Every structure is written in structure tokens, then in C-alpha cells.
Amino acid sequence: MPGAAAAQPAFDRRDPRAVRRAVRSGAHTGHTGGLAPGIVQANVCILQGEWARDFRTFCERNPKPCPLLAASAPGDPRLPRLAEDLDIRSDVPRYRVYRDGELIEEVGDIAHLWTDDMVAFALGCSFSFEEALIAGGVPVRHVAEGKNVAMYLTSIETAPAGPFRGPMVVSMRPFTPANAIRAIEITARYPAVHGAPVHIGKPEMIGIADITKPWVGDFVGVRDDELPVFWACGVTPQSAVAQARPPLCITHAPGHMLVTDCKNSELSDWGQSMGSDPCG
């Protein structure tokens, strides 16, 4: 069945190296959801020169929304901390290219755009902590229902750095009180993927007027016996970058993440070694 083989290229979908090889060769150009289970998938943001230096500072000042897993040396496309063979110019299935803050194109490879002052940033993603929650017996409704997490703009301001500033974006997950406590306990151990929540209950206190109307994503309800729990969201740096309008910025396309060799279960050790504040 050559048609089926073309739709689903023959590679070991559980092996992160095989996934990266398939992405690199162009055999896999789709979403990374469900690939390499248990493995860290990262948000990607690539900037040049002074913009990259300011963005690094922005991440360091806002470790909860911008948990920096790794950053390349300027001009170096490798991220050996995340995977020995990783080449950031080819290992993301689909890139978005922004010029002056405008989305110009989506491409499968950025070798032709790479310059020697480019820095690639890999940021932690809530996929990792959601896996830990589910493994810990805490059901996550939007995952169970196959929906996107609900995201909201808040009145919490990020700490600015150069041109990067703006409101913190949060994701919301509803839990019973006992599960909310478990979720706080579990995610507190993962500072490299947003860590403990930033808020619980009382959405109006962080500038959310109507919880049923997320800014992005799907509202999955908050039942009478549940509390809404809010985590800092990886959309925050994307929003800050879009508003800063750098001449050139390259990111992953939504859902088309960088697959690393790191295990989610190892992330609990990461926060401090990257200089982010696990208690922040």
C-alpha cells in the first residue's frame, strides 16, 4: 500500500532520534503530538544579534512563562544539551518566518535563512507537565477531550527586557480541590516547564473578566466542585516577540515542536542549572 506508506512514513515513532531523522529528511512534516512519548518537546524561537541577547534576558527575568531549556551559541545551529545530533536548521517539522513582526511564510527547513549571529532558544512546553499530571493520576480535561488548552491574557505584567514586554498569558485547567493540590505539588517539581501555577480560583484577580471566553483555545468548563488553576503559558514569549517586531524571527509552527532526547521525567532537575528560579 504505497499510499498508506506515504501518509505515514516508516520510522520508529517512539524513538526521538528516528523522529528527528524523519523530520530532517523531509519524510515527516506534520504535527509532533503523540511522537516520542515521555520525551521533551520544546518551543523554538530564533533571533539575531542584540534581539537574541535581549530575549535571553527576558527569559531569565520571566522563568515561569519563558522556561529556557537551552540556547545555542551565536551562529551555531546545534543544541547538544537537548540532543547530540540536533540541527535547529532542519529538525523542526515546520517553521514560521516573521519579518518585522509579520508572518511571511511557513517552511520545512531554514538553512537558507541561517546567519552567524542567530541564536536558537528552546523553551519548555506544558506537554511535559501534563504528562506528569496524567501519570500522577490527575486527569486533564482538555487532553481527555482532545481539545486545546484555554489561554487568557492577564493583568500580570512580565518583567521587560529591551523591546520585550507585555502581559503574561496563562493557560487554565479545571480541577477538584484535591486534584488542584496534587497538580500544584506535581508541577512545582517541573520548573523547566512552567513550574507551579501562578494563580488559583478568582480569575478576576488576574484580569480575566469572563472565564468562559478564552483568548485562545477551548473552554472545557469549570464545574461547581472545581477550581480553575492557572499556569504561566509559553504563548507569553511569542506574544512579546510579536509586539517587539524584530526584523527577523523564526519559530516552530503551532504543534510542530522540536523533539529532543531528554526525558520528561528528568526535567525536575533542570530549573536551577539553567539559572531560572524554581521558586519564582
Place this chain on the structure above:
Amino acid sequence: MPGAAAAQPAFDRRDPRAVRRAVRSGAHTGHTGGLAPGIVQANVCILQGEWARDFRTFCERNPKPCPLLAASAPGDPRLPRLAEDLDIRSDVPRYRVYRDGELIEEVGDIAHLWTDDMVAFALGCSFSFEEALIAGGVPVRHVAEGKNVAMYLTSIETAPAGPFRGPMVVSMRPFTPANAIRAIEITARYPAVHGAPVHIGKPEMIGIADITKPWVGDFVGVRDDELPVFWACGVTPQSAVAQARPPLCITHAPGHMLVTDCKNSELSDWGQSMGSDPCG
């Protein structure tokens, strides 16, 4: 000023060994609040024979309300895990003696009551985690106001063991959402002193009809920008023992705790080694 010297015996109030020596000699018979700061103070419960065996099982099955720090060998008045020189017959400033569940007397020494089938249990106390909260920058209102913590009977049933059973008693502390999250993170590290909360928000879900009316202690308010946070309380085992009516039971008198040599800061390692479940 001999009068002042008599009211406040001359011993180093910061040194737990000096405190125990003063208690043992009868020089100090008062409360232990404020003595030996940073040091673990424990709840004490002494039972005989089969009652002691069942009580140990009750503690093991209910580690959040009954966090067992140490238990003596039958007939052995020492608790070397807590302090090398400790003698449970003399080192509590004031004991309560219950016969068939009735309070019979308060005494300063129990050497005359000690039998060779007696087991002394030392249980963790929320003083330790409150110190950790305050050190972590999370204000605890009833402490700041010099009041007792508010305690409530709940609809949460303890896991029974022999004659010991009954509702979980909880203590309530109000916090802003951000401080509630910090409080959960901090206390989760202290399974040996009740650990993470058992409930947050929504008191009606655990059978508390009117939060302004605690069963015991002082209600210090829950403001519009606060959530009530509920921890399993060390009064739970006292309540279970009182209802079981053992022929003889000896406890510390309220506020007259056992001062150990252990540091509060060391408690974060304790939960697992005593067999209690830090995630329970």
C-alpha cells in the same frame, strides 16, 4: 531580682537540651511556645499493649493527620531518634492522664504511671510548617495576630484501625491565591508535619457548613481576595483516641509540647523513612 528569676528559670531558652533539662528537673512547667526556635516540637500520645499496636496502625494509615515522627519500643521511655537524652516520662512540661477516655489529672512527671507495655508516640505538629511558611515569606494570620488556628470537623473519614476511627479534623489558614500556591509548595516538602493541604476553597465540599464557626480555635477571617486552605490536623488522633476510650492514655497538655533535638529544616527528609506516604 529573685522573683523574676523564679518566674523565668535561668536556662538557655534557645537550646533544646537546656529546655529538656529544665523540664525534667521541674524548673520549667509552662508552655513551650517560643522555646528552642527552629527545633521540632512534637505531640505526644502514650498507650499500652494492643491499644498501642492499633494506634501505630492508625497513624500509618492516616499519615497526613497522624505524622509519626518516632515511636518507642514497648516499655522503653527513650526516643533516641528525636534526642539522645530524651526520657518521655519526664521531658514533657505537663501531661494529661486519661482513664477510659476521661481526663483524670494533669501531672508534671509520669514515672509512677510507666509500665513495661507502654509505647510513646511522637507526632509532627504544624508549628514546624508554619515556621517554614513564615521563613518562605508567606504570612500566617493567626500567628501574626497571636491567636489559635481555626479547626473544623470534616466529612472526610479517617482509615480506621482497631478501635481508632472518626472524622478528620482540619486546620484552616486563609491565603491569597499566590500565597496559597506557595504554601502548598512549601508544606508538600514537610510530609512529617502534615504535608500538603487536603483541601482548598469550597469548605462545603468537606462538610464545613459555616467557616466562620470553627469547632476549636479562632476564625481570623477569609477576605474577598483569599482562599481558605485546609491541612490535616494533629487533633485528629486525639479525637480518635478520646472516642476509643482506652483504659489508660497519656498525652501532652495543649501547648506543652515535647522539645526534640531535630531541626524543622531537616523534616523535609522524614516522611519516607517512617513509612508514611509523602504523596498521600
